[in-house]
Amino acid sequence: MNGVSIIVEILRPIGNISRALDSIANIEFKELALSKGQYLYLVRICEHPGIIQERLAEMIKVDRTTASRAIRKMATNGFVERRSDNINKKIRRLFPTEKANQVYPLINRENLYSNDVALQGxxxxxxxxxxxxxxxxxxxxxxxxxxxxxxxxxxx
Known part of the structure; x- marks a missing residue:
């Protein structure tokens, strides 16, 4: 087997797994008013209250524009609160709202369940x-x- 076929055999299943689980989560979390992929942002913000947008985008591996759009929608839907940094007022830190903290356990349970399913056998x-x-x-x-x-x- 040459190097290219090894890469294809590794990356295709990883992509399939990622897309399938993302699709499932988007369907299951739609009733929570979390649109496409926003659950990823919510989890990271709940796990890292006060995170800055740039670091969040880096963690999720999206560009700043995509992160900004998702965060804006989440703020509009009452999941995220932006607060100015105590020292540098230009920095806006992201905090989960009470609404986010209420749905976080459900999202975490879904993640644990998906892990269990993925690791069966x-x-x-x-x-x-x-x-x-x-x-x-x-x-x-x-x-x-x-x-x-x-x-x-x-x-x-």
Missing amino acids: LSAEEADLLEKLLTKVSKNVATNWDFVKKGNHREY
């Missing part, structure tokens, strides 16, 4: 190894993502 050792390997792959991709987002071009 794997031993504890296999699941642990998978987590370690995917974390390594994620770090590799994050390095490239950061490089390209800064305006650079990768050499193929």
Whole structure:
């Protein structure tokens, strides 16, 4: 097997898993007034109250414009509150509202359930190894993502 076929065999299933779980979550969380992918933002804001938008976008791996649009909608729907930083008033920190804190446990339960479904049939050792390997792959991709987002071009 050459390097290209290995990459295709790894990245396609990862993409399929990601799209399937994202689609499921978007359908299940629609009744919460969380539109496409906003549950990802809500979880990170609940887990990191006071996070700045730039750091949030970096965590989720989206551009600032996409993050800004999602955060604006979430603020309009009462999930997020923007507050000025105590020291630098130009910095706006993001905090979950009471509404966000109420739906966070449901979203977290869905995440745990999806993890359980995804790991069915794997031993504890296999699941642990998978987590370690995917974390390594994620770090590799994050390095490239950061490089390209800064305006650079990768050499193929």
